[in-house]
Amino acid sequence: MPSDNVYPSSNGPSQVDDTIPIAQGQRTLFEFGSFDHSKIPLEPEEWPVIIIGSSMVGMTLGVLLGYHGIKSVSFDRHPSTAIHPRAALFLLRSVEIFRQLGLEDELRSESASNFDLDAGMIIVEKLVGGKVLASMQESDPAEVAKASPSRRLWLTQNMFEPLLRKRAKEFGAAQEFSETVVHYEELSDGVLVVVQNVQSKSYRKVKTKYLVSCDGNRSATRRKEGIEWQGPGVLGESISINFKADLTPYLGTRAKHGVTYISNPAIDAGFRLESGGKAGFMIVTRAGDKKSFSPDSVSERDAKRYFKEASGIEDDIDIKVDSISYWSVAAFNAERFMSANGRVFIAGDAAHVMPPTGGMGGNTGIQDVHNLAWKLAYVLREKASAALLRTYDAERRPVAGLLMRQAYSRLQKRVFRTVPDEPELPDIVCEIGYRYPSAAAAHIQNPNGDQYEDPHAPLVLPGSRLPHVLLSRDGSQISTLDLIKTNFVLLTTGQSSPWIEAAKGMTLEIDSYSINTDTGTVRDSEGTFSHICRISEGEAILVRPDGFIAWRGEWRKDGHRDELQKALERTLYLSGSKQL
Template identity: 30%
Template sequence: MTTVVIVGAGPTGLTLACGLARQGVEVRVIEKAAAFHPGSRGKTLNPRSLEVLADLGLAERLAAAGRTHLPFHKYFAGEFVSEAEPFAGVRPTPTAPYPASLWLPQTRVERLLRERLAEYGAKVELASELVDFRQDGAGVEVRLADGGRIAAEYLVACDGGRSTVRKLLGIPFVGEGDPEPVMVCGDVEVEGLEPGVWHQWFGPQGVFMLCPFEGTRRWQLQASPETDADGRMVAPSLESFQRLAALHTGRADLRLTEATWLSTWRVNVRVAERYREGRVFLAGDCAHVHPTAGGLGMNTGIQDAWNLAWKLGYVLRGLAAPALLDTYQEERLPIAAWTLDVTSAGMAAVMDGIRTPGTGVEVGRVGDLTGLALGYRWGRLAAGRPADEGVESADGLLRAGDRAPDAPCTGPDGEPARLFERFAGDHFTLLGFGPGARPALAGLPGHVRPVQLDDSDGTAREAYGITGDTLVLVRPDNHIALIAPATAREEVLGYLTALNAAG
């Protein structure tokens, strides 16, 4: 029996597959398309997603494939107005090694994740379409379009906003959407335009944008749709893109060629009423869709998968009771609601600014879009914390449920290291601040890694807000499980035991 079937081979499904395969869980990733999607689609990984993918060993490969700084050239009614760079001057810090988003097309992210998955011994099965499934208390049987069947313990739907799995479950997709396309999109080659800059033309006739990709001749085009004499939208095509370029830029020398992806985009703001039905889970766009402002789509899906991967793995490996799986919806559904709110506000700001000279897409950055301040303070896995905390740690005080910061530390052989290097993997980490914590780090269960922090320069103490000798238990997804006095070893062990308790 296959342990987990994942439907959909986008960033969400692939991140989940890698997170499970790394734990030794058998996975099958099925994808109904006969070939991998050629379009760029999402084009940024935010800092939190970069931390997630770095934990999977992809940091250097991603850095080589993308860029962290991208100037915006803003035009109004065809005339250059100003230049901006949202991450200008932003540099890594001891607590955040990836302070800026990485610009690269979703196709490259998916390719790198597929390569990593292959290193774990699994691959994507193309032209493999789920048409139905049934489940009971023992497992799930997946039925494929070609008549094949797969028996599994769990099924995870990562099959997008039109999810077949969600529809078969009958889970309402609550919200609203615009029936008419508000944007045409595509990948093109461009002649006559300065590379290395995201060019954004706003004005009375709408918006026209061309964003380049590092190491390629390809640009992503996003624009207000062309309409015919009767006001009807003209289907996206290279010819239509060329006419839109002339209309918005006023330039006769700008030539678009080689359109390889043609699409339309509609505003949809929807969230699944629930993320789980028995042994079936929803993740990524299957569970929530929202405006593009802030570039959170691919990122939110990756972070859904990161939350679910360790929990599914722990249950399947006998390290936690099935009740742990209930915390997936408990933690991620409020994040989706927050995401819908901030992206809707961001899209409204962009649309309001289209007719204002000097406005660019950066006005859509409403709230913290880095993902670094998002946490799960309200959840049952945040030991000893109130249940009414918001999703952002706005007060700056680190608490259970928050993302665990990076900081310098000592490696297992006494060499200089970083906390993120010690966190990497599928284990809990118990940080011991100060000499009084040393006794609590001995004789821990095999899935808990002890890290002693003498922290002579105080960087880690400052990052964690620690003053005295203290224990900090960090989850496999690098969120804080609990903060306790150095003498509270039994509290730590009790937390771990409770994960494996029945119910």
């Protein structure tokens, strides 16, 4: 059954409408209005967390919550997971998150079977035979390996979501498709949610402690909460053409490139080819003088003409156009990521929309829910005060704003061919160098005031991601990031550190490691841990369950337990009466 934004067309291929409606436009949107649910019985089971939307971000949140021991259910109006290829590039931080969940190897295998993992990017006049205007290769793998244990993955949403859905049940993440959330009410002790089945039109009423809305760029939740967009705005209406065609006789060395941008008088476009060059999708931002494409305005014949103008292939090849997606090139960040009362949150495209240049959009959504999931888990399990949840907005909103502006700068430079508003930061800085303003990191601010750092010269301060350092455990090589599970982690270097003893005295479970070259189950096999992490004898680093540094402990003669407890209380927004 087609959803309300995927529909058959008289023009041939299915048409997908993902555009952002603008003010005074003709489009209509679903709105949460007044709703009499008094005659709908309340179901007895209360879900700790309900998620609106079961696509990439919503499903990832469900898995992350399950990883932390929290049950959730997601409701999605669509009949199933994505069937159209979107969000092809998974950046380093996203892959590190799936590594923490134990899913990296499975995703890498799927990616390798469809894409060239070492692909770069070029700008050419045409895909075949056109002059090279610019080229940018992926970062040197050896340099990336110094900063992260993971590598970027090419994996489209219609490949990724079914894989994650299969694993979701293992993590206690329930997903209900063809179910539309038509109403919710925020209460003092939770949120009432009314759901309607798409086929039967029957209603259900359920209650949850917290509601997280991953309902996309048209988010009704964002509008109900009175949250405004901020940013450059809608920059154009583009299309993506999903096609099958055997291009292997024509591509030569261009088959290896991850993204190929096309710029010539007839068309501005971009190709993302699947492995072997026998399928892929093409983005079109301009065709002749046409710079905007309204939904259902492009026929199959138009799509094939655009393909010919961008590819430069003169032969009459067999090309099958599977679908045409319409979407808005936009740059927005929400002014808030949560409701005023603190029980409703927005994440992913509901909270921010950015141009596809740099591949940051979906990845930023994955980072959103990684930040939120552990906080929800700690609050629901009474390990933290509900005030901790307000740090989701304080931390994620500035980072999303930074990445949105970086995506816009890349669009200006690579597509519009203009001087960008802000200088481009290196990709690796955008991916794993962003910092949090320490709202949940013992409230210590970055001394240089920046929102980011160079992952190759990490600050290793509260608000920074824990640096990647190669270690050994039981004869196998691991990363410092592999030590991060569901608990806080305390790292020291001394063989009998008083900080380790202090951690043992906490009722809050802390995973403690004394990392050196001589003793312990985890060893500094390369002899670089203390240097990279800037830690000396008698010092300690406390890391949150999302891998970000909460606090640094200095050398002291005594009082280690009291100092560690104060750091945890500040990080988790607990009063001194709560014994940790």
